[in-house]
Amino acid sequence: MERYSELRVTAVCAFGNIGSRKAVDALLEILKDNNP
Numbered sequence: 843m844e845r846y847s848e849l850r851v852t853a854v855c856a857f858g859n860i861g862s863r864k865a866v867d868a869l870l871e872i873l874k875d876n877n878p
Contacts, residue, residue, distance in 0.1 A: 850870055
């Protein structure tokens, strides 16, 4: 779980945008579903 948080922080820093943050969160949800 910590790994996903780190990826999200990295992605948010890269995009620096609330809309992108929502997209990143949605993508991470998909990743978590595929990698339990």
